[in-house]
Amino acid sequence: MPLKPSNHKTWPARITHDVAGCLPSCATLQSLMTFNHSKSAGYLVNHIARLFFEALRKEIDPLGIVPGQFPALLALWQQDGQTQRELVEKLDVEQATMANTLNRMERDGLIQRRDHPTDGRAKVICLTEKARAIRDDAYVAASSVNDTALAGFSPEERELFITFMQRVIRTLQKT
Amino acid sequence: MPLKPSNHKTWPARITHDVAGCLPSCATLQSLMTFNHSKSAGYLVNHIARLFFEALRKEIDPLGIVPGQFPALLALWQQDGQTQRELVEKLDVEQATMANTLNRMERDGLIQRRDHPTDGRAKVICLTEKARAIRDDAYVAASSVNDTALAGFSPEERELFITFMQRVIRTLQKT
DNA sequence: AGATATTGTATAGTCCGCTATGTAAAGAAT
DNA sequence: ATTCTTTACATAGCGGACTATACAATATCT
Numbered sequence: 001m002p003l004k005p006s007n008h009k010t011w012p013a014r015i016t017h018d019v020a021g022c023l024p025s026c027a028t029l030q031s032l033m034t035f036n037h038s039k040s041a042g043y044l045v046n047h048i049a050r051l052f053f054e055a056l057r058k059e060i061d062p063l064g065i066v067p068g069q070f071p072a073l074l075a076l077w078q079q080d081g082q083t084q085r086e087l088v089e090k091l092d093v094e095q096a097t098m099a100n101t102l103n104r105m106e107r108d109g110l111i112q113r114r115d116h117p118t119d120g121r122a123k124v125i126c127l128t129e130k131a132r133a134i135r136d137d138a139y140v141a142a143s144s145v146n147d148t149a150l151a152g153f154s155p156e157e158r159e160l161f162i163t164f165m166q167r168v169i170r171t172l173q174k175t
Numbered sequence: 176m177p178l179k180p181s182n183h184k185t186w187p188a189r190i191t192h193d194v195a196g197c198l199p200s201c202a203t204l205q206s207l208m209t210f211n212h213s214k215s216a217g218y219l220v221n222h223i224a225r226l227f228f229e230a231l232r233k234e235i236d237p238l239g240i241v242p243g244q245f246p247a248l249l250a251l252w253q254q255d256g257q258t259q260r261e262l263v264e265k266l267d268v269e270q271a272t273m274a275n276t277l278n279r280m281e282r283d284g285l286i287q288r289r290d291h292p293t294d295g296r297a298k299v300i301c302l303t304e305k306a307r308a309i310r311d312d313a314y315v316a317a318s319s320v321n322d323t324a325l326a327g328f329s330p331e332e333r334e335l336f337i338t339f340m341q342r343v344i345r346t347l348q349k350t
Numbered sequence: 351a352g353a354t355a356t357t358g359t360a361t362a363g364t365c366c367g368c369t370a371t372g373t374a375a376a377g378a379a380t
Numbered sequence: 381a382t383t384c385t386t387t388a389c390a391t392a393g394c395g396g397a398c399t400a401t402a403c404a405a406t407a408t409c410t
Binding site for chain 2: 003005006037038039040041042043044045046047048049050051052053055056066071074075092093103104107108142145146148149150151152153157158160161162164165166167168169171172173175
């Protein structure tokens with residue numbers, strides 16, 4: 001495993017952050033002392049995402065799809081024949097990520113790329129019969145994972161949790 | 176890009192899930208009709224995790240580290256000289272993931288693997304001076320991302336959001 | 351019309367998650 | 381003591397996120 005050296009932009013420029021000198025906020029200063037991974041939103045979000053991802057992987061493996069294909073499938077089940085550009089915007093992933101995901105989906109017989117009727121650059125993404133056939137099973141699988149994860153939540157708590165996440169997403173998207 | 180064919184375990188075994196016949200819960204049935212990605216916990220969790228990841232990447236790039244190294248660094252800043260096994264258990268990642276992350280950290284001059292004093296199989300992971308030097312800056316960076324993401328949350332809402340995530344993690348870990 | 355800018359896709363390369371597998375050391379069983 | 385099992389770590393290979401880059405088709409500008 002040859003591992004080429006990484007190339008960070010500003011390293012090894014000396015970082016001379018003097019905590020006291022830069023007068024960080026009380027919250028930041030306190031976090032310096034008491035930083036706790038089990039109370040860090042970022043840490044928890046990463047952990048929870050991995051758990052969801054793996055739970056979904058197990059649920060949908062029998063359907064012949066993988067978690068990364070799910071968002072694209074959802075969008076295409078909703079409306080077939082979208083361009084890659086439209087999918088990229090809806091799913092908020094990079095264009096290269098979408099292209100690679102579509103490569104795997106095409107390989108797995110879930111989609112076909114057809115020529116766009118008017119725009120010679122664009123491709124239209126069309127679901128195959130196989131992809132259409134697993135729609136309901138996939139919905140059930142995804143809902144099952146959500147239900148499992150939120151077992152023990154009251155309907156109000158579920159609603160609140162969802163709202164919190166939507167708020168954070170909106171906030172981070174602005175940045 | 177040669178993309179080898181994927182090999183799902185039970186495909187193309189016919190999936191004969193009859194929604195009505197299997198009597199899914201009301202919630203599940205309803206989700207079949209109204210599945211909305213913007214209200215799916217799994218969908219939101221994935222999205223939020225990507226946004227956190229990228230926000231943290233930008234924050235810590237000047238320090239010469241990447242987000243995946245953060246959990247290991249946190250654990251080692253807390254207690255230097257742990258074995259890979261201990262890190263794997265604390266961070267809840269697979270052993271192979273940890274080994275690869277440690278490879279990159281060693282390459283980047285953040286850690287050294289030393290022989291364990293009593294167990295010939297184990298390695299002790301020790302931070303370098305470089306890794307110790309960026310500790311405070313890294314804490315500030317991570318806290319800054321958390322603060323940014325949770326801007327607009329009251330202290331009570333923050334607390335509740337954290338609690339929700341901890342609950343979901345515990346639930347999914349049991350499964 | 352011709353030159354330039356923008357847009358839609360594709361690809362190469364990296365990070366970081368996973369599974370599957372290999373290997374050497376330690377521990378257990380006989 | 382030898383054999384077998386378990387444990388700690390490494391590696392190969394894939395999925396899926398990213399950036400950077402290339403390229404062709406469209407749109408725009410003069």
